[in-house]
Amino acid sequence: MTRPLVSVRDLRVTLGGRPVLVGVDADLARGKITALIGLNGSGKTTLLRALVREYPSRGDIRFHCGHDHTHPTPEHIGYVPQKLALDARLPLTVRDFLALALSRRPLFFGIPKAVTDKIRKQLTRVGMTDHVDTPVEGLSGGQLQRVLLALALEPQPELLLLDEPAAGIDFKDQQKFYDLIAELNRSTGVTVLLVSHELSMVSRYAHHVLCLRDGAIQCQGTPHEILTPGVLAQTFGTDMQQFLHHHAH
Ligand SMILES: Nc1ncnc2c1ncn2[C@@H]1O[C@H](COP(=O)(O)OP(=O)(O)OP(=O)(O)O)[C@@H](O)[C@H]1O
Ligand SMILES: [Mg+2]
Known part of the structure; x- marks a missing residue:
């Protein structure tokens, strides 16, 4: 093995x-x-x-x-949960949803270019670039899972x-x-x-x-x-x- x-x-x-x-x-x-x-x-x-x-x-x-996993961080482990612990009816677009998670700062400051680029890259990896402006609530079950996967893949686990x-x-x-x-x-x-x-x-x-x-x-x-x-x-x-x-x- x-x-x-x-x-x-x-x-x-x-x-x-x-x-x-x-x-x-x-x-x-x-x-x-x-x-x-x-x-x-x-x-x-x-x-x-x-x-x-x-x-x-x-x-x-x-x-x-070789890493310290006493307190594992997303740098090491990507996790796509069975159930979304937040309200999927969130009136947020896929871009905003990912920006919140990736930039860790309030949306009213705007989305930095580096984060927009990262979002595009991650959505490309999961085949979801067409949905960057789609509200999260408008995604099908399969599409939502892809967005969650995009999140789990940044940074590369x-x-x-x-x-x-x-x-x-x-x-x-x-x-x-x-x-x-x-x-x-x-x-x-x-x-x-x-x-x-x-x-x-x-x-x-x-x-x-x-x-x-x-x-x-x-x-x-x-x-x-x-x-x-x-x-x-x-x-x-x-x-x-x-x-x-x-x-x-
Ligand atoms: N926070 C909790 N407090 C008490 N019991 C819990 C808690 N979370 C899970 N359990 C119990 O632990 C057992 C295992 O739950 P778990 O969610 O790990 O099962 P699972 O194999 O993932 O099932 P499923 O296929 O339905 O997702 C269940 O009996 C569940 O009720
Ligand atoms: Mg389960």
């Missing part, structure tokens, strides 16, 4: 008095795409949030990248965490989104950890698969090893056939 960028050992997270992660052991291979799969509530989002130290955890999260980035997006756009991630992974060598319920996408794009069940890694391996009915049943339980059927469409 490729040398890991991140190794997680015996990671435990308790939320609201309830153990959510109960001893996760996992490696994220450097420069590879790792998919994290598991039932709703199995702890996938919690694991991502523990990696960015948004949740207090016990055990060990080790980054092998070493690790990109994507929490169901293509949920609710139609099959065609989903595939385009995953193509974009694969291309970014190839061209920049960014290590990707991707939560997804779309097993067809996992099979096609992931190099490695981690299966989370009840807050621990149930099994892991290549998509070829993991995406078989027998192994998947260990992760998803007896309703697996229904799940496979649902996701085959």
Whole structure:
């Protein structure tokens, strides 16, 4: 296996008095795409949030990248959340939304040229240059995810965490989104950890698969090893056939 960028050992997270992660052991291979799969509530989002130290955890999260990750900053980790924690009906254009995040100063001072250039560059990377004047509320689900991805890519991260980035997006756009991630992974060598319920996408794009069940890694391996009915049943339980059927469409 490729040398890991991140190794997680015996990671435990308790939320609201309830153990959510109960001893996760996992490696994220450097420069590879790792998919994290598991039932709703199995702890996938919690694991991502523990990696960015948004949740207090016990055990060990080790980054092998030469930087100080005691307090990870976006310089190191890009994060596209499962849900937008802010109101997507924000009466802001995509330009203003990105400018706020990238320049960290009030919009009434105007957007400096360097920031405008950066915004254009980032929107080009995610294929969204036509939408620089679109209000955030006017974006489709897929377009919003691309804008959030643009944000996660500035500055260039070493690790990109994507929490169901293509949920609710139609099959065609989903595939385009995953193509974009694969291309970014190839061209920049960014290590990707991707939560997804779309097993067809996992099979096609992931190099490695981690299966989370009840807050621990149930099994892991290549998509070829993991995406078989027998192994998947260990992760998803007896309703697996229904799940496979649902996701085959
Ligand atoms: N802040 C919190 N306080 C208490 N419990 C929480 C909190 N956040 C998450 N949980 C619980 O932790 C468990 C795991 O949640 P998590 O969001 O990590 O699951 P998930 O695997 O991402 O699920 P999904 O596929 O639905 O996104 C759930 O039972 C959830 O209710
Ligand atoms: Mg989740």
